[in-house]
Amino acid sequence: MGPLMQGVLTIFVGVFGCVAYYYFSNLFLDRVLYPARGDDAGRNINRANAVRPWLFLFPALFALSLYLVYPVVGSFWRSLFDRSGDAFVGFQNYRSLGADPEFRSAVVNNFLWVLVVPAASTFLGLIVAQLTDQLKWGGVAKSLIFMPMAISFVGASLIWKFVYANDPNIGLLNAIRGAFGAPSLDPLQLPFWNNFFLMVILIWIQTGFAMVILSAALRGIPEETVEAAILDGANPFQIFFKIQVPQIMGTIVVVWTTITILVLKVFDIVYTMTGGNFGTQILPSYMMEYMFRDDGRATAVAFVIMILVLPVMIWNIRQARKELR
Amino acid sequence: MADLKLTEVAKSYGPVDVLKHINLEIERGELIVFVGPSGCGKSTLLRMIAGLEKITGGELQIDGQVVNNVPPAQRGIAMVFQSYALYPHMTVHENMSFALKIAGKSKAEIDAAVSRAAKILQLEPYLDRLPKALSGGQRQRVAIGRSIVRDPKVYLFDEPLSNLDAALRVATRIEIAQLKEQMPDSTMIYVTHDQVEAMTLASRIVVLAGGGIAQVGTPLELYERPENTFVAQFIGSPQMNLLGGRIVGTGAQTRVELPEGQGTILSNYPTRDSDLGLTVEVGIRPEDMLPTDGPDYAYAGEVEIKEALGEVTLAYFKKQKPEHDPVIAKLPGIHTGLRGRVMHMTADPSKVHLFSNGRSLLYRD
Numbered sequence: 001m002g003p004l005m006q007g008v009l010t011i012f013v014g015v016f017g018c019v020a021y022y023y024f025s026n027l028f029l030d031r032v033l034y035p036a037r038g039d040d041a042g043r044n045i046n047r048a049n050a051v052r053p054w055l056f057l058f059p060a061l062f063a064l065s066l067y068l069v070y071p072v073v074g075s076f077w078r079s080l081f082d083r084s085g086d087a088f089v090g091f092q093n094y095r096s097l098g099a100d101p102e103f104r105s106a107v108v109n110n111f112l113w114v115l116v117v118p119a120a121s122t123f124l125g126l127i128v129a130q131l132t133d134q135l136k137w138g139g140v141a142k143s144l145i146f147m148p149m150a151i152s153f154v155g156a157s158l159i160w161k162f163v164y165a166n167d168p169n170i171g172l173l174n175a176i177r178g179a180f181g182a183p184s185l186d187p188l189q190l191p192f193w194n195n196f197f198l199m200v201i202l203i204w205i206q207t208g209f210a211m212v213i214l215s216a217a218l219r220g221i222p223e224e225t226v227e228a229a230i231l232d233g234a235n236p237f238q239i240f241f242k243i244q245v246p247q248i249m250g251t252i253v254v255v256w257t258t259i260t261i262l263v264l265k266v267f268d269i270v271y272t273m274t275g276g277n278f279g280t281q282i283l284p285s286y287m288m289e290y291m292f293r294d295d296g297r298a299t300a301v302a303f304v305i306m307i308l309v310l311p312v313m314i315w316n317i318r319q320a321r322k323e324l325r
Numbered sequence: 326m327a328d329l330k331l332t333e334v335a336k337s338y339g340p341v342d343v344l345k346h347i348n349l350e351i352e353r354g355e356l357i358v359f360v361g362p363s364g365c366g367k368s369t370l371l372r373m374i375a376g377l378e379k380i381t382g383g384e385l386q387i388d389g390q391v392v393n394n395v396p397p398a399q400r401g402i403a404m405v406f407q408s409y410a411l412y413p414h415m416t417v418h419e420n421m422s423f424a425l426k427i428a429g430k431s432k433a434e435i436d437a438a439v440s441r442a443a444k445i446l447q448l449e450p451y452l453d454r455l456p457k458a459l460s461g462g463q464r465q466r467v468a469i470g471r472s473i474v475r476d477p478k479v480y481l482f483d484e485p486l487s488n489l490d491a492a493l494r495v496a497t498r499i500e501i502a503q504l505k506e507q508m509p510d511s512t513m514i515y516v517t518h519d520q521v522e523a524m525t526l527a528s529r530i531v532v533l534a535g536g537g538i539a540q541v542g543t544p545l546e547l548y549e550r551p552e553n554t555f556v557a558q559f560i561g562s563p564q565m566n567l568l569g570g571r572i573v574g575t576g577a578q579t580r581v582e583l584p585e586g587q588g589t590i591l592s593n594y595p596t597r598d599s600d601l602g603l604t605v606e607v608g609i610r611p612e613d614m615l616p617t618d619g620p621d622y623a624y625a626g627e628v629e630i631k632e633a634l635g636e637v638t639l640a641y642f643k644k645q646k647p648e649h650d651p652v653i654a655k656l657p658g659i660h661t662g663l664r665g666r667v668m669h670m671t672a673d674p675s676k677v678h679l680f681s682n683g684r685s686l687l688y689r690d
Contacts, residue, residue, distance in 0.1 A: 227377050228471075232475075233428055234427050238427060
């Protein structure tokens with residue numbers, strides 16, 4: 001049997017299996033388990049209706065627990081074992097993380113990333129959204145700014161490797177330095193500042209995302225409130241910061257937290273650009289460094305990242321729900 | 326002195342003229358209502374006075390000063406929007422004080438102005454609330470309060486009642502009339518498509534149609550002496566009946582013969598001898614149609630539809646031609662057995678209007 005036939009068969013079985021599950025389980029509930037006849041007809045209908053949602057939710061709940069909950073619990077369990085996974089070591093992996101200066105530097109760097117990237121992306125996205133809304137060729141500008149979103153992080157890193165190249169004939173940065181007569185250098189090896197050069201890449205990618213969402217939010221503001229502010233004598237800056245921005249605060253928070261969650265997970269950029277060298281390590285790339293070598297330690301890092309992401313995510317979901325209301 | 330003067334004001338979007346030849350003088354303390362059908366440019370004219378739309382021709386003066394290119398905030402105007410346009414993230418107090426804060430007024434001054442306005446509008450208990458916690462009528466009052474605190478020369482209202490339900494609309498209309506009485510020196514310009522609002526509020530009404538002014542006058546002037554058939558039919562409900570006719574007698578009173586088996590009618594509109602034989606349109610308001618038994622009737626018709634409103638009964642006569650508007654009579658009180666009956670109608674000569682080519686014979690040179 002060819003792979004095509006296998007695929008078609010799988011789809012067929014999957015779709016009709018699902019339909020059959022819903023149909024026959026519902027039938028079983030209504031006809032066999034709690035039939036709507038006899039002395040207890042009314043009570044049976046109520047019971048059937050109480051059970052029905054769980055019946056229909058079961059496949060989703062089952063898949064979610066299999067593919068989301070089990071891995072989380074499993075990872076945590078794995079992080080309590082040693083490198084080969086044979087010996088139970090308790091919290092030893094977490095203790096050695098704390099003792100590792102590279103881990104501590106990764107935490108500090110990650111903290112910087114979380115502070116800078118969401119703030120810069122959201123701020124730039126907001127400014128760009130506001131400015132392009134007024135322009136005739138704003139649509140073109142928006143598409144150009146949004147385009148990096150479509151590039152994979154590794155691809156984007158490769159592009160920026162050229163920008164940062166330690167050769168004035170290739171690297172844009174060094175070409176500019178060269179024009180002023182300054183000697184060529186490798187920006188990625190400048191201690192501390194190289195972190196920011198890496199952040200620029202993610203900001204470059206994420207500004208488009210922030211811009212699209214915030215642009216839609218800005219358009220949703222009632223035009224009259226802006227006109228009322230004009231009549232009240234507000235200048236463009238006051239209108240923007242005192243009338244428009246407060247009205248889209250909810251959306252700004254959602255964009256901000258969404259990018260924050262992303263920042264806590266991105267490893268590709270650091271992995272591709274510096275491999276975590278020169279003091280640019282962050283948690284996800286630190287995790288990648290240990291993965292397959294010491295899974296106990298890598299899962300411990302993964303768990304630390306999850307703990308860090310969790311509160312931001314809860315806030316994000318709450319804010320998004322508030323927006324929907 | 327004219328508080329506001331518009332000279333040949335025009336507005337065009339590219340080749341499309343939306344408004345042209347707008348000439349209007351508004352005195353201090355007047356409440357002017359711009360009224361007209363949808364798309365006649367009344368809101369656009371208001372927004373041009375506010376400075377939210379650019380004036381593309383002519384001149385706008387406020388207090389004797391040309392303000393065509395003066396930014397909106399410096400024109401001494403305040404505007405109440407149809408959608409209220411309250412700042413949703415600010416409390417009532419912050420909404421009302423925003424303009425003063427921008428202007429750099431002291432906190433004491435701001436608080437004094439806000440509490441004065443809140444008192445006038447009975448908003449004192451709500452000063453700390455956000456707009457979303459207010460009812461439609463309260464939001465409208467906050468929007469008005471936001472204007473009052475700025476103490477403008479001219480208040481602009483853009484259909485302020487159209488988002489309110491019917492009962493609240495009447496109550497708020499009366500509140501606006503009372504507000505005007507409390508501030509006799511303020512000039513107000515009010516845009517509406519509701520002729521009841523126009524008739525009840527206005528010191529003068531400006532009827533706009535087809536991008537120009539159809540007539541300016543007090544509400545009763547427009548009702549009693551409309552300049553043209555547009556104003557005649559726009560003011561009053563149901564609209565004025567227009568019947569084709571021919572002048573058969575001239576002088577201080579004019580006699581008009583209505584064709585096709587109808588009678589004749591007298592009008593107090595004076596005419597010259599040369600008008601004999603002129604084709605005219607006879608305008609009679611439904612409320613001025615009187616049933617008559619005598620031989621001297623103007624219009625005879627069979628009642629096709631009857632609408633009993635209690636205080637009055639509307640009788641719609643059968644149309645002679647399908648493209649005509651039906652002739653309507655508004656009969657006081659309750660009438661039974663009207664449908665299918667042939668009625669003869671006439672009218673008091675003082676209530677009979679004559680138009681030639683859509684223009685009133687009263688306003689000829």
